[in-house]
Amino acid sequence: MRARPTLEKVAARAGVSRATASRVVNGSTRVAPEIREAVNRAVEELGYVPNQAARSLVTQRADSIALVFPEPATRVFSEDPTFAGIIRGVSLEIEQADKQLVLMLTGTPGGYQRVERYATNGHVDAVIIASMHGTDPLPGILSRRGVPVVCSGRPGVPGDLPYVDMDNLGGAERAVRHLLEQGRRRIATIAGPQDMIAGIDRLNGYRNVLRDSDRRSIVAVGDFTRESGAVAMRQLLADDPEIDAVFAANDLMALGALRTLRAEHRRVPADIAVVGFDDIPAASYAEPPLTTVRQPTVEMGRRLARMVLDLEERRQVVLPTELVVRDSTASGGAAS
Amino acid sequence: MRARPTLEKVAARAGVSRATASRVVNGSTRVAPEIREAVNRAVEELGYVPNQAARSLVTQRADSIALVFPEPATRVFSEDPTFAGIIRGVSLEIEQADKQLVLMLTGTPGGYQRVERYATNGHVDAVIIASMHGTDPLPGILSRRGVPVVCSGRPGVPGDLPYVDMDNLGGAERAVRHLLEQGRRRIATIAGPQDMIAGIDRLNGYRNVLRDSDRRSIVAVGDFTRESGAVAMRQLLADDPEIDAVFAANDLMALGALRTLRAEHRRVPADIAVVGFDDIPAASYAEPPLTTVRQPTVEMGRRLARMVLDLEERRQVVLPTELVVRDSTASGGAAS
DNA sequence: GGGGGGTGTGAGAGCGCTCTCTGGAAGAAT
């Protein structure tokens, strides 16, 4: 590999000082047009690219952003396309800002310290944390150490940490209201883990709507996996065989529920309607296609990135979710 | 953010020179034990962390590795857990080597130039390319520019570029042989895109086995999406209604085929057996659970990383695949 | 025509680190 040209060489070729060359490269306007031209030509001819390390050393900026997936997240990583969407969104914005995206999956339990070291270290300018558990200490720690941080999902501990969240509450409310509108009478829910904000909010949304309509809640709790959805559905059916609708707190659990219902010979949507949450690709291919609540995952990634890049005014953003109606809640079924 | 301590401060506190402090920090053995001890204590007390930029500037190494997903890959990103597995594997090894993982999704068409600039730039020490199309020019370009490169998947153009590939050929052969052993007579395939090595190899595996058994090939081509699998299956059925087995070149297409078969009231596996490839999570939850060929994706990621970290002897590795038998190919079905 | 203000360029320090080179002390060999 031939040695890369330095600013010095560019300056020499253009017949100016290193300082002026630097000014041109960094887009300063206070340079005479003809000189700017000469420097740009030299840059072009030599194929000059600034040395990031040297630049960082003096500017104290790294021009890179860390995206951290804490250990619990890495486990579901492969089956949950939410993360893929976030990564894409973040990547899009980071690329536009001409910075680098450093991905950190804290696979090992000790991974946190590694992240802490790297982040407090000047390696990265800011950290985006795809934290699932609201009680995750990492955002607080980093923030206190002076590292700009933004969380995907509202942190559980109240405070002024910046975050981008989905409207889980509103989405759940809309989903359950939709079931009511379809004439469903006994509406159960398969809730998510109650130590995750998303799980809590979605259950609250369900409860809010049922309370307003004077119906009682029928709740089973899963852990966002397909298997737990199947188990929860069995339990729900055993508890109350009259159930005619289920709101699952995510699609994976809804898919599990569908499986149980098939095994128990309950027709969907004729006997029982099912709604999920997330709108993962598999939802639309389910049998029957699953009504669900869509989340703007790529947009979430973008906003997260924009926030740490200081392109965003607000420090706390909640993105709207959208009900996607498919066959699993088709109306008229309740009449049978 | 309080100023981070420098080596100078550590040296002062330990009562040694900067050079010696540097030696200790970098684990040189040629330092007296008591001095090493003193320096380590100072590091501890001050919470010293080396400045990577300064280090890179002099060592000419970036201590970070780029993982590049070319544009075509980013599209399927969200539905294909293969990539998630690779990322995890790479991340695991990189973490162990105490380096950084820079993720680059070349979302925009112009993204290639950005990757090229970054890589030839000293930003990263090496590049891992999750290239899907065998004819991707990027690996060759970077390699010629002196950047260490390794590809996930065998490059289409013959040469000595390092790669880690799955045993697509062997896996396909085993799958089709399995169908023969189950007594299936007319075995069709839904092939993948023929501009991807994985698509080509899997089709060749299918052909090899059928040729050896004097059966004729029945081929439809898809593009690895669920929808294309459904379409291909319809076409296959129209072409030859006597088909009693299908080998799909990936699980998504197999899932699509399953959907078509259900719509056409063909029983699986009684009337027709289905095999997929990849063993994505959805395969085991399909109706019926899908027989498929498992790929060691995390292991692939690890090997890719180890290769660019020079921890691997061989420059070209093919990882074994494994047939996972589930209900979709249960035997006896052909008799009905 | 001389002083003030503005504008564009160059000189040079220094970011924090590694690494070579030199020097001195201690041990081995004659």
Next chain:
DNA sequence: ATTCTTCCAGAGAGCGCTCTCACACCCCCC
């Protein structure tokens, strides 16, 4: 006892860049 070798620590250069400061120059106004 003297010289040679070995080993360890320190001095200092310099990686490539940015940025402050000083300086030269030109235009305008009184």
